[in-house]
Amino acid sequence: MITTIIGLGLMGGSAAIDLKKRGFTKRIIGVDNNVLHAETALHAGIVDEIQTLQDAVAKSELIILAIPVDAAVKMLPLILDKVDKQIVTDMCSTKEQLCLSVKDHPKRKNYLAAHPMAGTEYSGPWAAKPGLFDGKAVIFCDTENSGIRANSTVRLLFDTLNMRPVLMDAAQHDKHAAYVSHISHISSFALALTVLDQEKNENNIFDLASGGFDSTVRLAKSSSEMWSPIFEQNAENVVAVIETYIKYLENFKTAIQEHDTDKITSLILSSNKIKRVLS
Amino acid sequence: MITTIIGLGLMGGSAAIDLKKRGFTKRIIGVDNNVLHAETALHAGIVDEIQTLQDAVAKSELIILAIPVDAAVKMLPLILDKVDKQIVTDMCSTKEQLCLSVKDHPKRKNYLAAHPMAGTEYSGPWAAKPGLFDGKAVIFCDTENSGIRANSTVRLLFDTLNMRPVLMDAAQHDKHAAYVSHISHISSFALALTVLDQEKNENNIFDLASGGFDSTVRLAKSSSEMWSPIFEQNAENVVAVIETYIKYLENFKTAIQEHDTDKITSLILSSNKIKRVLS
Known part of the structure; x- marks a missing residue:
């Protein structure tokens, strides 16, 4: 599998480290509009390559959004516009507006909303570290609106990060x-x-x-x-x-x-x- | 030197452990009106013996009050009533009322008000541990109202606990x-x-x-x-x-x-x- 991570900060970077190390994905493509973050993640070996959003989405089977939620709300529908069979998930701390932003999108079933309840007070690729997610809870929201493939792929992703799944609707x-x-x-x-x-x-x-x-x-x-x-x-x-x-x-x-x-x-x-x- | 510690909880117990281990005092007498705390501290080897307040004060050269500040405000003048050459200090988190309680006491010079800025959220002798005070600040208040012996003895006590002294008036x-x-x-x-x-x-x-x-x-x-x-x-x-x-x-x-x-x-x-x- 080839995975794209959009946003190479604490969350995206830490996920990249463990997903690669634990054999979940063969290759990780990083996307970040902050050039310093992108270059740091590449040189630190957190991602295998840096691509534009367009190219990364086209080449991947799984896309993880790990950017601030205001940017995610704008970007999620645009990404779903571009996907064919690709599965999309995110790591944002609020879920209702994100789910609302793709409510009627024809590719809604390709997306599963996730919130891994882990973090530190630090940010940027410098803060990324192995084991950040181990043993914590991950909330999956409105899973009935996601397809079987999205459910199984994203579930496996967070299983690899050693997270305990909890189901909840986005408003809750x-x-x-x-x-x-x-x-x-x-x-x-x-x-x-x-x-x-x-x-x-x-x-x-x-x-x-x-x-x-x-x-x-x-x-x-x-x-x-x-x-x-x-x-x-x-x-x-x-x-x-x-x-x-x-x-x-x-x-x-x-x-x-x-x-x-x-x-x-x-x-x-x-x-x-x-x-x-x-x- | 023989030291009495009144109150064998987190603060008093932790001080007892390091003061004994680091050779500051030959013997530690414990006083605690909570029988379970007193017995636990004795059996855990935190103190060498348990005595009544009266006997402990009479036998000691240094008395450390490590009890809640409302009890300390009542007990401090009563202890100063009993002392001859003994030096008295405390570990309470507020200082103004404590200093006020012995303002005009004839033995005021035997007392130095101290606040070691260390602790955990746990309490009782079970929470006592070595190294609790290491590297933290200790505040000495109104030191000009304490005699030279009280200043030097209490300073040495907190030096032994590896604390950094800060001088301040009680109200500040x-x-x-x-x-x-x-x-x-x-x-x-x-x-x-x-x-x-x-x-x-x-x-x-x-x-x-x-x-x-x-x-x-x-x-x-x-x-x-x-x-x-x-x-x-x-x-x-x-x-x-x-x-x-x-x-x-x-x-x-x-x-x-x-x-x-x-x-x-x-x-x-x-x-x-x-x-x-x-x-």
Whole structure:
């Protein structure tokens, strides 16, 4: 099999490394409109060759879209326009608008929407690494709208990446992703802004940063190219979660302001229940 | 030297392990009103013996308070009442009320206020481990109110724990700690509550939890015994930081609601500046 990966950043690059190493594909063609990313991926051996989108699609049996979701929404219908038997999938963090963009496309059955729930706060081909996806969940959305070949090929792809499949409709996916992924990023971005804001007046504030702060704010290193479009495409869900989040912060604020020990303790004890789902 | 550690949890237990192993003290006496903690620490070899507070203070040259800050504020003056030449220090996360509690005590010079900026989200003697403090900062507060012997003994204690000393007045400390430590915990507790709230209606939400969520919510495992008193004692600073934090969350919410790509991107790019202070 020849596989094309469009977007040679953290996700596309990491997939390329393991798909090649684990024998899923004979050859990987890379496509990236960022020349530096393309050349880095080629020279690092992450892909076998760099091609234009047109040539890559024509030569491949499988095409993986690993670009920011705003670009993916525009590009997916154009790619389906060009395919014959090729199977197409993606790795984007929101799914509803992507599925909507090809709802009535004559080649809709060639496409299967996938969201591998893996990543780091780093980006670009420099961040690509083996094993990124191992043991994590991959969400397949609206699989009934994809053909048998798309289902089996994409399933095998993510089996090779050692991912555990979960089926969900696109709207459900976007809602859940807002809760377990998107709000974590908002929370970190806002925390970074809060502390940086204070730092303007206080030189040595970071002398005090210990393990707790580091891990809570880690996601604030994430790239705006990836996250701005995610928040925009999932605006309704993300706004709802931010509102719930602010509600709980206000609860803490009031309890602390009123020195209401029982209330503070009860909020912390309730939040401790998260232990049962964390490793 | 004989050292007494009052409170044999994560902090006290971890200090005991390294202080003994690195030859700082010949013998460690443990004091803990939680019988299970005391017996566990004794049987695990974290301390050499368990004594009552009265006997332990009488027999020791150095006393380390490693208990929640509300208990410490009550106990510190009572301990200073009992000391002759003994040096006393503590490991609490807030400092202003603690220093205030012994402001006019005749033995004030025997005490030095210390905050080792280290920890994990776990608690109890089971969480104690070697190397917890290595390479982190320790804040010494209002050192001019402590005598020369207290300064040199406590400095040597934290040198042994491989900690980098930072001097600060107690009020400044509490303000900084609110920004780089306390708000991270509030942020995690509230995030856990937000997601648990949603989980009531959605069974499989945690199927989607990947690396990002885990690290952001990790601190929500932290104990209420330790954190309720910290938030209460540092109420004014913590409330101010929560307000700033909510302001930035509202900025994100509005920008997302209005699909204002430029604003979302600008918020993320500003928060990315946190990179320069993270490892």
